[in-house]
Amino acid sequence: MVSAAGSLTEPQVLAHTKRRLFPANADDGYVVADTQFAAERWLANESIDPDVTETLAPFNHVRVGSGYPDLVGVRVLDDDLLAVDRLGDEPPLVAVEAKGYTDGGGVDVERGIVQAHDRLGEANAVYAAAPAGAISQSARTLARELNVGVLGVDASGGVEPVEVPRLVGNRTTTETDAIRFQASAQGVADKSFSLNHPKNYLAYPLAVYHPDETERILSERVVRAVDGARTGAAFLDLVDERPDRVRLTPLGKEVVRFAHREYGSVDTALQTFDEWKRSRKRFADLSPKWGMLTRRVVYAYPATQLLVEELQQLHEDGVSEPTLPQVVEYLHQLHPSFAVELFARGDEAVRSRLLDADGELRRDELTDGAVYHSPTVFQLKAMLYHAGILTSRGAEPSNLTPETDVWALREPLG
Incomplete structure (x- = not known):
């Protein structure tokens, strides 16, 4: 799509910016574009390129501060995009306001900077993205004063930081929690609970603690879908998946302690799980004590x-x-x-x-x-x-x- 001014429009600027801040090959983070960009048309006589729409998906209308940013997501950003080291252990919540050439041929970069600044009440870092040639020195000065990052986008899709922001420590209970949730290990985006019975997830920390090999003992006693059990156990915060190993979380250790208290060992507990294979009975009725533990675990979700x-x-x-x-x-x-x-x-x-x-x-x-x-x-x-x-x-x-x-x-x- 080429604008009437022959230059980058706002959806194009936003799509290039998303690729830079939230690359498709990254395995961390989560980001949504505002629902206005799901429309078929942007400028008066032009449609939005389907490739741009596909790049910007998924869409949601998320309130951050005083309004609804064009892009909001959570991810650990590259070092060249920030003025200081990372703040704390959690990835920052990032909000972006994009500006592109309008039908009249102008780009209101300053307005994008002011809009981005209004999101700082609930975001950790904010950016205004605009065509590189439209970013003036006065706009850069305003951005520095307001702690707003400025990203220059060129026609080929390159995105370079013109001004970089400092991270701020805002964290409030708002609609942004939905995006933080999706970016966490417990989010549901592009992932799934692939198994329907909680016993398959509760058994996973027992199998991790068991002296025998985890995959073998789990597939023999509980469920053959070991990967699904591990993923669900991670979603429920029973285990922490590391590149080199799987570690029990405090909640997972509580499941092991429960098994020791009720059965004397995790091996005996897993034998009981083996007896429950193919049972259609509600778990809370089949085993009230395990049902109460299940209730505690799913309430932590x-x-x-x-x-x-x-x-x-x-x-x-x-x-x-x-x-x-x-x-x-x-x-x-x-x-x-x-x-x-x-x-x-x-x-x-x-x-x-x-x-x-x-x-x-x-x-x-x-x-x-x-x-x-x-x-x-x-x-x-x-x-x-x-x-x-x-x-x-x-x-x-x-x-x-x-x-x-x-x-x-x-x-x-x-």
């Missing part, structure tokens, strides 16, 4: 806490058996970014169907099971069922009828 709190509120509001579309619509009113990241598939086609340019839900789309994220509506829901939290199991999106899929608490209060 951030998405569980949010879901249970809001399902309780729905119950108090008189909706005791809410359907999946009702849950998502209700969550979107209160926690819009979380609702989208947790329930909606991340690909461009689904997000574009589900959200309009202002980030509002197209409610009719919620009746289509294909828009939902399997790790939430299938695997996570199944685990909440086995833990005794929900009344019904989950279902694969291909087999899901959202309007009859009930998300009800088994033991609501009041």
Whole structure:
């Protein structure tokens, strides 16, 4: 796509910037572009190149500070993009405002800098990205005064830091938590709980602690899908996956202590797991003590806490058996970014169907099971069922009828 001015438009600038800050081959971090960039057109007489749209996906409408940045994500940035060393152990939350040539041929770089500065209340680093030739000395001076990074983008897609920001230590409880969550080891983006029963994940720290080889003992006693068990155990913060080994977390060590207390050894506990193979009974009923431990583990998963709190509120509001579309619509009113990241598939086609340019839900789309994220509506829901939290199991999106899929608490209060 070439603009009327023959130069970079805002979507192009943003796409090049995303490639620089959040490269596709990086295995860390998470980033979304604002829903306005999922539109088919940008300038009056021009469409957005499908390649640009694909680069910018997934889309979400995330409030940061006083508004909605063009790009928001979490990742450890390259050293040349920052003025100081990294702040703390966690990767920074980054917000970007992009500016490109308009129909009139101008680029409002200063406005992008001021908009980026407004995001500093909740972001750790902010940038204004613009065509390199449009960045004036006065804009650079303003950016330095406001602690805003400036990225110069050229027509070939190169992105160079013109001004670099200092990291700030902001961390508040806002919609940005949804992006921090997705960037963590427990996020659901591009990953999945591939197994439906929590015993497969609880058994993994036992197998790690067992003196025999982890993969062999787990596949013999519990489940053959060892990789899926390890991934789910990491999501639930039972183990920490390192390049050279898998380490038990404090929560994983508690599972081992429980096994020692109840069975005398992890070997005996794993023998019991072997006896439960192919059982269809709710885990909390099959083994109440393991069920209580499962409840504790899944409650440590951030998405569980949010879901249970809001399902309780729905119950108090008189909706005791809410359907999946009702849950998502209700969550979107209160926690819009979380609702989208947790329930909606991340690909461009689904997000574009589900959200309009202002980030509002197209409610009719919620009746289509294909828009939902399997790790939430299938695997996570199944685990909440086995833990005794929900009344019904989950279902694969291909087999899901959202309007009859009930998300009800088994033991609501009041």
